[in-house]
Amino acid sequence: MSRPKPSQPDATVLTGAHYLDGDEACAEGAIAAGCRFFAGYPITPSTEIAERIASRFPLVGGTFIQMEDELASMAAILGGAWGGAKAMTVTSGPGFSLMMENIGLGIMTETPCVVVNVQRGGPSTGLPTLTGQQDMMQARWGSHGDYEVIALSPSSPQECFDLTITAFGLSERYRLPVLFMMDECVGHMTEKVVIPPAEDIPVIERRWYRGPKESYLPYQAGPDKVPDMVRAGDDYRIHITGLTHDERGYPVINAACQSVCVSRLVDKIRDNAGDIVITDEEAVDGADVVVVSYGISYRVATRAIALARAEGIKVGSVRLVTVWPFPEARIAELSRKVKALVMPEINLGQMYRELQRAAAGNCRTLLIPHCGGWVHDPNDVLAAIREGAK
Amino acid sequence: MSELLTTPAPGGPVVEEERHPHEPFLRMDRIPHIWCSTCGLGTVLNCYITAIQRSSVPRADHTIVSGIGCTGRAAGYVKIDSFHTTHGRALPFATGLKLANPRLKVTVFSGDGDLVAIGGNHLIHAARRNMDMTVICVNNFNYAMTGGQFGPTTPEGAKLTTAPYGSYEHPFNIPFLVDSCGATYVARWTSLHVREMIETLVEALNHRGFSFVEVISPCPTVYARRNRLGTGLDLLKYYHDSAEVRHGADTRDVDISFKGRIIVGRFVQRCKPTYLDTMDAALGRSVGKEFVCYEGPMQASDGRS
Known part of the structure; x- marks a missing residue:
């Protein structure tokens, strides 16, 4: 370096x-x-x-x-x-x-x-x-x-x-x-x-708690379901546990507390998915086929997309910048507009399961699998795009 | 525990309700605790709280980290910043806490199974680094929370649910283990030795470097019952009769056999640079004037840094 x-x-x-x-x-x-x-x-x-x-x-x-x-x-x-x-x-x-x-x-x-x-x-x-x-x-x-x-x-x-x-x-x-x-x-x-x-550079700082010390509850969340935080050493006398806990952070081992605790952990992401999910889309309007990819597989997909366009196929791209949460609403919307969604990934079908689930049979979904060790051949992705455009 | 509740006589002096001196340090809204009657953990926790009060460290800087198990519940009862982490990982969690805020006095309060079995790798490395923290290891010779299975400290011959014919594994001699790995303060007491334990814990809390205190503690419900060792009181009698104070003992000689003698005392107390000492010194030397010492934790809401 x-x-x-x-x-x-x-x-x-x-x-x-x-x-x-x-x-x-x-x-x-x-x-x-x-x-x-x-x-x-x-x-x-x-x-x-x-x-x-x-x-x-x-x-x-x-x-x-x-x-x-x-x-x-x-x-x-x-x-x-x-x-x-x-x-x-x-x-x-x-x-x-x-x-x-x-x-x-x-x-x-x-x-x-x-x-x-x-x-x-x-x-x-x-x-x-x-x-x-x-x-x-x-x-x-x-x-x-x-x-x-x-x-x-x-x-x-x-x-x-x-x-x-x-x-x-x-x-x-x-x-x-x-x-x-x-x-x-x-x-x-x-x-x-x-x-x-x-x-x-957009640096986001910690959500420090700013209220009175006496009324601090470590897991009391606001409307966005995310609680504010303190740090050790500031005399808040917090208790933090991996056990199911209430707003005080105290363990409570029963179904009612589990429901409140776990639901909020899940909902704080699900409810805010619109703020969290980032996709990078290109030429999806009017496309017959959309390639959905992420990571290095996106780089290979761009080559295949260029080759397909040279053949006259109307193909767009959705890149998953955030892979989780999966952009299921957007994929569902696209699935009603295109002939096929195509996904290259260097595994035998992982995010593809999400793609299938979100598309819900509205269009064809094609996986281009790869066991790993190298990236896809762009021609394999191209073949899937051609297949999807049929 | 004194519970003198007096009603003032008409016209007489007003006597305030008497409180246990440890109440301000306990999460009274979580009491009663889950520990069994005559278990030694309450005694060790009381000694720790007394030691906190007597230590030279401000209360807000005391932080307790526990793993999982009966002893792992200790963190949940002490009214200081307290963390109840995963099984075996109290030490690395505590390491991160200490390095991110070196002002903290971090104490890991956990059991023998948590620290020596599943967390054994972290124990030897924390000792090797002379990480500046205190470890209180309550040794009850078994996994009690899960109903009494043998563990790495179970004396040979002791019977437990997964050693129904008696354990045939060689147990760890924990003081020897941590001493040989580089711990700079090593002591052992039983839960009977309350005064000695408090003095030792104060020393351990004031020690710079990795201080380790093993406390032999009765598990009346599973370990003692399965081995027909009697009640918690009988075990305290056994400690009384079998414990031998030997300060400065060679830790190679302090192993514990089934129903055998228990060597107690302060075995090791030495000075050695801590992890943070060696890190800052070495980087200061090698990096030179470009070296920027760790800037401390982020500024929090009340402006402390």
């Missing part, structure tokens, strides 16, 4: 044009978003993020710790968040599996933080150095119990920078671990990344 010049007045935001890979850009996005606590464990292909953080944090007033495993890393960032820092960890599939338990604790205790998964091929140790998009359903359902998540999927190093900032903002806004679903190709792809001036 290129260390900032000593003469640079502020090493925090490296304003300017850079040539960075996705992993490095993600680390810079975290720093720009105000992340100052990082706990992680080395794992390919995410390690470069930890390396960049380890190198950069001493220059920007952050604390980096390499933990003994991913269980510890995830637990540590939850502690870091309650200590009052913006916190992040990074991993890949095997580590993501180990983090699931404490991602659940983060969901239950409503702890803002960002978990980056630079996906590789699985199951198990799988393809450590080669790409995959096989943890998409694990991101949604990997921890036990009922909950909703927010997950984003960048398609370029520039987006690794921009969307890491978005991920931190969403985690603070809605108080939950936000999952940043990169993949090996995007993580190791090197492109131009423009870092804007610090004042142009």
Whole structure:
């Protein structure tokens, strides 16, 4: 990495044009978003993020710790968040599996933080150095119990920078671990990344509680169903537990409290989905076929779309910037207007299940599967577009 | 527990209702606790609260983190910032809390199964780093919350639901484990040794670095009953008869056998730079004048930083 010049007045935001890979850009996005606590464990292909953080944090007033495993890393960032820092960890599939338990604790205790998964091929140790998009359903359902998540999927190093900032903002806004679903190709792809001036970066701060200390209830939420937060050490004498709890944060082990507690965790995301969901659409009006894609598969899809248009096929694109919550209302709307929705993804059908569910038989839905290890051949996507246009 | 409720005699002096001195430190709206009669956990919690009051750390800076199990419920009763985390992960959670706000005095209060079995990896690494925190490990020789299964501290021969013919595993000698990993304060008492435990906990809370206090505690409901060891009171008699105070004992010699002697005392007390000390010193040296020390937690609503 290129260390900032000593003469640079502020090493925090490296304003300017850079040539960075996705992993490095993600680390810079975290720093720009105000992340100052990082706990992680080395794992390919995410390690470069930890390396960049380890190198950069001493220059920007952050604390980096390499933990003994991913269980510890995830637990540590939850502690870091309650200590009052913006916190992040990074991993890949095997580590993501180990983090699931404490991602659940983060969901239950409503702890803002960002978990980056630079996906590789699985199951198990799988393809450590080669790409995959096989943890998409694990991101949604990997921890036990009922909950909703927010997950984003960048398609370029520039987006690794921009969307890491978005991920931190969403985690603070809605108080939950936000999952940043990169993949090996995007993580190791090197492109131009423009870092804007610090004042142009939309940093969202924590929802600090501002009322009187005596009346603070850790889980009393306003109309948006998200409670305000305090940090440890400010004498609020909070109790925070992974058990089902009431507004005081006290454990209450019965069905009535479970209903209130879990419903709010789910509803705060579902009710605000309109504010959370980000899609990037192109030429969908009047299209016969729409390619729905995310991450590196979007980059391949753009080539296939260009080839299809050269053949005269009316094809549009919907890119899932947030993969969770799934934009089901938009997909349902499109399904009533097009002949087919086509989805390339580097797995054997994960987000495709959501696509089918949202389309509800209104149009054809075509999966272009891939077991992982490499990206799709654009011709395979093109063939599916041709099939959909029939 | 004193519960002297007096009604003032007509014309006599007004006597206020007498309160237990620990009430301000307990979440009284959560009392009674869930622990069994004659379980040692209440005693250990009382000693911890007394130690908080006597420690040199301001109350607001005291933070307690627990894992899962009977002992894991401790965090829910203490009226300070308290975190009840996942099984085995109290230590890494506490590590994050401490590093994000180094002003905090973080105490991990958990059981032997939580800290030494499922959380064993975190225990040895927190000790190795000399992470500046206190660990109170209440050892009742079994998994009590789930009904009495054997664990990594169960003495050989003791019977439990998953060791119906007696445990045949070699147990951990916990003080030796954490000592060998780098803990800079290591002590052990039983729940009978109230005064000694309080003094030790005050020392542990005031210690800079990783301080570890093991407390041997009766589990009358499952461990004692299944092994025909009598009531909680009988176990305290056993502690009285079998405990041997040996300050500075070589931790290799303090293993506990079934119905055997229990060596107690302060075994280890040494000075060594903490994780934060070594981090700041090393980065200050290597990075030079560009080094920016951790800026502390984000500014909260009341302006504290």
